[in-house]
Amino acid sequence: MSIKPPQRNLGAGEDWGRWVERQIKDLSTSSLQSEMGNQRSFMNNNATLKQLSNQLVDLQGVVSALPIPNIYHLTSEDWSVPANATTTIASQLVPWVPGKSVCDIIAIASGWYDSYNPSMIPMAYRATFRININGDNSPILPLIAQNMDTYVFVGSYSSRVSSNSDIEVKFNAINPSTYVASQTDLNSLNFDILTIFS
Numbered sequence: 001m002s003i004k005p006p007q008r009n010l011g012a013g014e015d016w017g018r019w020v021e022r023q024i025k026d027l028s029t030s031s032l033q034s035e036m037g038n039q040r041s042f043m044n045n046n047a048t049l050k051q052l053s054n055q056l057v058d059l060q061g062v063v064s065a066l067p068i069p070n071i072y073h074l075t076s077e078d079w080s081v082p083a084n085a086t087t088t089i090a091s092q093l094v095p096w097v098p099g100k101s102v103c104d105i106i107a108i109a110s111g112w113y114d115s116y117n118p119s120m121i122p123m124a125y126r127a128t129f130r131i132n133i134n135g136d137n138s139p140i141l142p143l144i145a146q147n148m149d150t151y152v153f154v155g156s157y158s159s160r161v162s163s164n165s166d167i168e169v170k171f172n173a174i175n176p177s178t179y180v181a182s183q184t185d186l187n188s189l190n191f192d193i194l195t196i197f198s
Contacts, residue, residue: 067198070195076188080180080187086175089171093167104159111152111153111189112146138156
């Protein structure tokens with residue numbers, strides 16, 4: 001059994017009824033197209049947001065992989081080297097950068113050392129200097145004679161550290177004897193430390 005709509009017989013209102021039906025049909029079609037367009041737009045937006053999210057994750061990976069350099073500059077003047085002792089003249093604690101696994105360090109030291117003492121003490125009893133990175137000592141830095149008992153020292157030391165904890169970089173003076181220089185006003189140190197975390 002099928003249901004058929006009744007015959008239209010609106011008389012003078014027939015044209016008006018057809019116009020209303022067309023308007024309703026057009027509005028329904030327009031509404032359906034608008035809804036389908038919105039759904040496509042939402043799908044495109046979701047795809048774009050997912051793409052952006054993936055790009056942000058990739059960008060975070062790139063940023064965390066970038067090496068992070070830093071430079072420290074230390075100076076010290078008028079220091080002395082006590083007898084029978086190792087003295088730290090300059091020291092820098094380098095904080096570990098989170099997310100990094102390795103730190104390459106180069107430390108460069110230069111300065112003056114006045115070893116003057118009225119008594120003629122052999123060179124073997126004068127202070128020596130080393131750079132120390134996390135407990136690892138450099139070879140002894142060379143002393144270059146200038147005037148009488150005044151020396152210039154210059155040297156560098158590098159290391160690769162993967163401890164994931166703060167790094168201590170020091171410039172040490174070692175005095176193996178009871179001899180102590182009587183003048184310290186010329187003693188000076190420039191100590192530069194370059195770190196690259198990766």
